[in-house]
Amino acid sequence: MPTYELEINGTPRAVTAEADTPLLSVLRTELGLSGPRFGCGAGECGACRVLVDDQSMPACDTPVWAVAGKAVTTVEGLGSESDPHPLQSAFLKEQAMQCGYCVSGILISAAALLRRVARPTEDEVRAALDRNLCRCGAHNRMVRAILAASAEMAR
């Protein structure tokens, strides 16, 4: 089996896996991360999304070979309780979820948006999240939290 050099949440990692192994499987199984979630395995729900360099990508639908040499950031890599990303702080403050299963992927898509557009409009936020599903109906809270985080980051 080939070995791939990836950067996971800022740390270089060597992963030995078949070339077509989904990145999600590498992250959850090999590397023991729980942030990226399995929702559909077909690139349709967004629960598994991670940043590959600055892009939000579905990890379930991205083979490991495609991210060799790239920087992969999961929700764990955005921030931690002691040093949270402004998006994470805003989600805590807004209590922006119900069950929260969709939240990792939504934080990632939001982070990708904010790297691209510092002060997005509400419509831009919604458009950026259209590949992320939420069944609980917590959408509007999350949009509010993302707008609040972008305002906070601009200060």
Place this chain on the structure above:
Amino acid sequence: MTDTPPLPKSLGANPLLSQWVRIHANGCVDIIPGKVEIGQGIATALLKMAAEALEVDPARIRMVRPATGDSPDEGVTSGSQSIQDCGRALRHVCAEVRDLFRAEAAMRLGADMAELGLDDGTLIGPGNARLSYWELADAVSLARPATPGTRDVLRTGTDLPRIDIADKVFGRPRFIHDMRPDDLLHGRVVPPPRIGSRPAPGQDLAALAGAGIQVVADGAFIGLLSPDELAVERAATRLREKVRWDGGAPLPDEASLHDWLTTQQVDPVVDQRGEAAAPAARTLVHSFLKPFIAHGSMAPSCALACWAPEGEPHLAVWTHSQGIYNLRADLSVVFGLPPERIRVEHVEGAGCYGHNPADDVALDAALLARAVPGRTVRMQMSREDELAGGPFAPAMRVDVEVDLDAQGALSGWRHTIWSNGHSMRPGRSKASTLRAAAQIEGGAPWPIAINMPPATGGGADRNAMPFYDIPARTVTNNRLTVMPIRTSAMRALGAFANVFAIESMMDEAAVAAGEDPVAFRLRHLSDPRAWDVIREAARLSGWGERAAVEGRGRGFAFARYKNTGAYCAVVADVTCTDEVRVNNLTIVVDVGEIISRDGVINQVEGGAIQATSWALKEAVHFAPEGILSRGWESYPILRFSEVPAVTVHLVERPEAPPMGAGEASQGPTGAAIANAVHDALGLRITRLPLTRETLIEAMELGQ
């Protein structure tokens, strides 16, 4: 002495104080709820009620994960009953525990109970003498039954932040999907396409599965095991394509669903209230249809199971089921084991919105684990199976006839339902309802889905009896006694379709009476709390003040959930092009006492957004061969850019008993949207979902 109120229901069934609360010498408190967290934030609301009644800092409290044998049996976490059942029980227990400690401290301090202060579990007597719960923990036994009576309880009025949210924001393990015990085996199943299908003989399943995959086959149950999750996932995908199946009961044809429902064997129940008054001056008639709907949890259902390696059989199961004792009862039926030999522990999953495959997958895990005693098996459903293998919310046809008298007042209402039952939850009958139970060799067929009795809110007939003042009202509930598509409980049960039908007819009746829909509703309501939510919703939305704009519409709807629960009024604003877009929902609710303000708003808003998705988009698609909607492309739900702005207003009723909020908004939301479409296009939509195809069909019929 005045009448002492009886113990809260859950407490009557689990009477010992020690079943609910443990006070530790180290200053910690365990609270042991029987209701489970299903992403609705209930654990935090219950923690708050316990902290208030005990008068301790919430940070001292640890919420114990419910498990059979250790936790009170509170049945199923459903029907917006958790605050009523568990919350009231905990409040009662904790206030009684507080008073037991107070009495003990008073005795030891030689003080009068009433003169003791209480600060975060420390009782303070004259001269600042102090004794705490923690110091007295060993002296006060809680192994005693609760006593009836009312006790004053502190109400802080502030919301606690949810205890589960930080884990989710930082991606820490929290869900059952994250459990990875050592030496784990991964399981997958390959489900039959229809009820009663059997694998065609002469297939070499092991060869199809490939090297390194263990096949566990039993009748029509085909499961796979491997220590390598990716390998078992890929093998399962292969088998789903390759395994050939014989027979099975054909499903109905989706296009003829409306007629199919009325041509099946049924078990009718008639509920007639009041007297038919004078003959009607005018009768309005419509027939409504709501399709099968999928729960569509974001997470595929998952469970872990492990059998004792040797000796007496013992089964341990980890599940996100809504009813751990109910699940245990069914597992006990399937395996012929006494319930004490099975331990079922709850671990959080994603939102489930009713009886989804959570229970089914637990039996799958147990069947797979039986092949490998001593090993833990983690079984996860495929997305396909989660959307297509489910129990679904049953399709409902509702025919309504409304009589108006010569003055334009409602004089008679006949509401006739055809629907499968809304419950096939486990633990309620002699045969198991779990999916694999009927698939394994010699397995008994599932009991056909039933409706819960009206006293617990009913099933298909939930909210079928109009809440309005009408001299004669009849509800006929025809429960289908055939079930080619498995159905069970989904959020709000029959209320979604019934309120859609009732509130559509109320608008039709208002037009017939030449009256404004809000005024017409008020004229037929005598409950002041109903008046308050309706008038507040009208006021906040500026009802009647807006000029008509081409293609835009506004609709109103009201319901009291189960006719005994929360009151809810909704105003919907829509834009209709070739599709319906919901722009805005203004919602007013009265849930009685508000335990968690933010929790109520979140539940009501989430319920309304989910109902918008049901109303605009959702239908399970099927053909005689099987279920066709098997992914998010074929079963679309509302996306971020389609979600309406939602404003939720709460009516303050601190003196009224608290009621659940999770299912109050679905019925009125769907109905208000349909009424708004009528306002915009002049079309009465009687068939959900409100897709482009539905609109075109309605236009063609209207011409």
